[in-house]
Structures are given as C-alpha cells and as structure tokens.
Amino acid sequence: MVDAHRTFVIVGGGLAGSKAAAALRAEGFTGRVILIGDERDHPYERPPLSKGYLTGSDDRNSVFVHAPAWYAGADIELHLGQTVVGLDRAGKSLRLGDGTRVQYDSLLLATGAEPRRLEVPGTGLAGVHHLRRLAHADRLRGRLAALGQENGHLVIAGAGWVGLEVAAAARSYGAEVTVVEPEATPLHSAVGPEMGAVFADLHQEHGVRFHFGARLTEIVGQDGMVHSVRTDDADEHPAHDVLAAVGAAPRTALAESAGLELAPGPGGGIAVDAALRTSDPDIYAAGDVAAVTYESAAWAAATLAGGEDGAAGQRPLRVEHWANALNSGPAAARSMLGGDVNYDRVPYFFSDQYDVGMEYSGYAPPGTYDQVVCRGDMAKREFVAFWLRDGRVLAGMNVNIWDVAAPLQELIRSDLRVDPEALADPAVPLSSLTGSAEGAGKP
Structure with missing residues (x-):
C-alpha cells in the first residue's frame, strides 16, 4: 500500500533510474515513486545495443531491466514517452511536455547522455x-x-x-x-x-x-x-x-535551466558530492549525467598533469557506462532516504569485440600517465595492461583474462607505488602487490 505523504520523482527511464526506483522499494520506502522517461520503451540496458542485440545473439526482450508488469507490482508510477520541460526548484515541481505538473519531495536526475552530432553536410540523408x-x-x-x-x-x-x-x-x-x-x-x-x-x-x-x-x-x-x-x-x-x-554529451539542459551547479571542463555533467547530492539538497543525480568527485591523490596528480582543472586529491569525473548506472542509481536512492552514502567506486567499463573481451578499471587518459606495463601474452590477446604515474597504478585493463578486476581495483585505490617488474610478472598475484607496495612507503 502506497502512502502518499512523500513523493520521490526520478527523471530518466534508463538503467540508473529504474535501479533507483527498485532500490527505494527494497529499502522500504512506502511513498509515491514516479519514474518519467522520454522513450516509449520500458527502461532497458544500453550495452546490448552495440553488442549482443546488435549482432543478433540476444533477443529484444533481453535488454529490459524489468518485465513491464514489475513496475505496477512495485507501485512505480511510470510516465513513458514524456519529456520534462521545466524544473521549479522553489515550488519543488516539474512541468511535463503535455503540461502536466508533478510535485516532488526529493528528485533524482538520471537523464543520461545523448550522441554528439556530425556537423557536416549530408546528415539528413537516409542511411x-x-x-x-x-x-x-x-x-x-x-x-x-x-x-x-x-x-x-x-x-x-x-x-x-x-x-x-x-x-x-x-x-x-x-x-x-x-x-x-x-x-x-x-x-x-x-x-x-x-x-x-x-x-x-x-x-x-x-x-x-x-x-x-x-x-x-x-x-x-x-x-x-x-x-x-x-x-x-x-x-x-x-x-x-x-x-x-x-561521443556523447550529458543531458544537462534541465539542470542548467534550473540553476544547478555543473561540473567544469569538457566532460561536464551535473556536479554532485559523494552522496550524489547536487547543489540543491533535495535534488540528486546519478548515471551518465552525474559528475562525481573522486578522492585519489594519483588521479588528481594525473588530472593536473593533463591540463585539467582539479584540486589536490579531488577530480569530478563523469563515467558513461553500465556499471556506473547500475551502482549509482541505488546509491542515490539510499541517499534520498537519508542513508550514509559515499559513492567512491573505481570507474569501470567492459567491451566485447569479436573473440576479445576486456574490462577496464580506473582513469588514465593520454597525458596523465608516464608508463604502460603489460603482463601476459599480448600476441594471443591474453594480458593485463597497467597505466602508471610516478609508480602508482592509475588504471588497468584485463583482456581475455578474468577474475582480476577486484584486486586490480584494490591496487588502483591504494595509491601505493609498485614495482613495474612485479606488475609485469604473471607469477606475482595482483592481490599481493598492495601488501608488498606498502614496504616502499608513500612520500
């Protein structure tokens, strides 16, 4: 039975939004949950669109986060095919494209990103x-x-x-x-x-x-x-x-028009704190559109070396991938409910191409690292690559080697200096490097 004393509204019908709605119910929230999406399809996962569904190995129904009947069963009010055209922070209300006004007590923006357009002649052609x-x-x-x-x-x-x-x-x-x-x-x-x-x-x-x-x-x-x-x-x-x-651009128009703080730099996004709260205490953001401040001395040093803005130990980062939507949506839901949330997951994504599968953890764009170390057989495409700066691992990618993402992320999170020869040696377990690296100390 829904108790209408509080209304939580989620704008964005993707993975982050639908997982946030599910988490609200799982955490015992009994108020109204309204999920608004501008697509007519029920919320779905995007990775299959360029992977299994596109190749024909997965059927269309496999992409949906929940069966359509699940939403009614969980008392989630769905507004599909609706665009939110206005956000009144003072009145705590949204205006939909059809003129409907929706009141909220807490609001989650999970508006995602949209593909960047080619600015060239001929984009209107069929094909x-x-x-x-x-x-x-x-x-x-x-x-x-x-x-x-x-x-x-x-x-x-x-x-x-x-x-x-x-x-x-x-x-x-x-x-x-x-x-x-x-x-x-x-x-x-x-x-x-x-x-x-x-x-x-x-x-x-x-x-x-x-x-x-x-x-x-x-x-x-x-x-x-x-x-x-x-x-x-x-x-x-x-x-x-x-x-x-x-590439893709974060869908920040609604947030910007309402005066919410945006993240600086080319990646942009809606700036949020570790609890995924925006500059308005009643509004949260999650998924592709949210720029989270990660605390890492190595990432901050790398960011500054790459010519980007950032304070020591902090760097707002927007991650466009399934894992971030999967995890940040529920984290935002718990934060909306007053939970003690510190969203500090190491950025992660995966890709499948032909017979090659890979997982990438961390953050190390060109200009931020000074060394790349590999262990394994690159000729067979069975290896792990590490991006380092000043001996610290910023990021790692495992290619056709599995069950190493957890120790790899632990190594990244440690901010410790490691021996490149040990990184390159398949006989040295990744899980041992955080312990062995402690002996070298941190400056």
Whole structure:
C-alpha cells in the first residue's frame, strides 16, 4: 500500500533510474515513486545495443531491466514517452511536455547522455545513424544484415568503444567497414596509443579498414540516400550507411535551466558530492549525467598533469557506462532516504569485440600517465595492461583474462607505488602487490 505523504520523482527511464526506483522499494520506502522517461520503451540496458542485440545473439526482450508488469507490482508510477520541460526548484515541481505538473519531495536526475552530432553536410540523408536508443539499434541491426547480404559499405565516424563494437557487429554480418578517426589509433582518449594499436590490429585482422588522421567533412548523397563520404584530406570512401560515433554529451539542459551547479571542463555533467547530492539538497543525480568527485591523490596528480582543472586529491569525473548506472542509481536512492552514502567506486567499463573481451578499471587518459606495463601474452590477446604515474597504478585493463578486476581495483585505490617488474610478472598475484607496495612507503 502506497502512502502518499512523500513523493520521490526520478527523471530518466534508463538503467540508473529504474535501479533507483527498485532500490527505494527494497529499502522500504512506502511513498509515491514516479519514474518519467522520454522513450516509449520500458527502461532497458544500453550495452546490448552495440553488442549482443546488435549482432543478433540476444533477443529484444533481453535488454529490459524489468518485465513491464514489475513496475505496477512495485507501485512505480511510470510516465513513458514524456519529456520534462521545466524544473521549479522553489515550488519543488516539474512541468511535463503535455503540461502536466508533478510535485516532488526529493528528485533524482538520471537523464543520461545523448550522441554528439556530425556537423557536416549530408546528415539528413537516409542511411545516417546514431546509436544510443533501442529504436536506433532496431534500425541499425536491420541495416547491418542488409549490408552483409548486399556486400554493402558502412562508414563509421569515430573509433571509440561504440564505433569499434559496431564495426565488429557489422563484420559479423559480412558488411564492408571503414572507420574514419582523427587520431593515429582507435580509442586514443580512452586507452592511449599503446593499447589503441592492439585494437587496430584486432580489427584489421577481421577486415576493417581504418582511415586515421582524418575527419569526415561531407556525406555525399544520391537520390536522397548515402552514396559516399569525404574527409578533410580530400579522400572519398564508398558508403551505403554512415554511423556517427563521435561521443556523447550529458543531458544537462534541465539542470542548467534550473540553476544547478555543473561540473567544469569538457566532460561536464551535473556536479554532485559523494552522496550524489547536487547543489540543491533535495535534488540528486546519478548515471551518465552525474559528475562525481573522486578522492585519489594519483588521479588528481594525473588530472593536473593533463591540463585539467582539479584540486589536490579531488577530480569530478563523469563515467558513461553500465556499471556506473547500475551502482549509482541505488546509491542515490539510499541517499534520498537519508542513508550514509559515499559513492567512491573505481570507474569501470567492459567491451566485447569479436573473440576479445576486456574490462577496464580506473582513469588514465593520454597525458596523465608516464608508463604502460603489460603482463601476459599480448600476441594471443591474453594480458593485463597497467597505466602508471610516478609508480602508482592509475588504471588497468584485463583482456581475455578474468577474475582480476577486484584486486586490480584494490591496487588502483591504494595509491601505493609498485614495482613495474612485479606488475609485469604473471607469477606475482595482483592481490599481493598492495601488501608488498606498502614496504616502499608513500612520500
């Protein structure tokens, strides 16, 4: 039985929002829980959109967080296909696109991110795609199958995680794939050139063509359809379809219009404290849109070395991945209920491409690390890579090696100096390094 004495509203019908709603009920909250999403589909998980669902190995129903009937059973009031167009902090109310006003006692913003657009001629042609929503994946899945049957060409703008996962999916259907990327390797901003070269080799072995050091400048059409693409180095590639995979931007418009504090820097997002509370004590944020201040001396030093703003020991960081949505949504729910929450998880994400699976923990973009150490067999793509700064591990990536994420994250969290030779030695357990590193002390 719902007690209407308090109303908690969640804006955002993704994984973070739906998990927050479930956590409120699991924690015993008996007030109204209202979940508002601008998609008509029930809340779903996004990783399958570029992985199992896109390749055809998973069916459509497998992507949903809960069965549709679960929401009514848990007394969650769903408003699907609704956009929130106004937030009145003084009146503690939301205005929906259809004019409805919704009052709240506590509010969670889990509005996620949206794909960045290509600012080039030809983006209105049939055959230009983005991949962020289930409807996008539905459409793209059909096109990849058709391209495979017709020996068609897909051009992907951007060699980030989504771009590479779609490239792998497209090759599994038999489509021809060209990836246009301004950096010299894939995944440059995520794993740097050293490990980016590993993924370049992987995809080239599977027939993907890369055009590095170039940007898409025009999508050329014929009879309203994609015909080819041109790049800023005067090259032209045949194309029947184009995927824009040039990153995502946090959906902060609602928060910004209401005067909530935003995080500085290019990553942006809604600034939150360790309890996932925004600059308004009755409003919280979670998932892709939330920029959490992580306390780590190594990360702060790396951040400052990379030319980014940050105080010693602190760096607001926005993590766009499943694990962050999965964990921050329930954490925000507990915080809304008055719990003692300190959200300090090590950033984590995973990827599957062909027969290669990987997990990445930590934060080490180019310019923040001074050494990369590997243990294992890189030729077989069974290894662990470590990014270090001043002997401290900032991040690690395990490739086709499993059950090491926990000790790897413990090593990252320790901020201790470690021996690179021990890191490179597969005979030395990762779990032993935090203990052995303590002997060296911290300056």
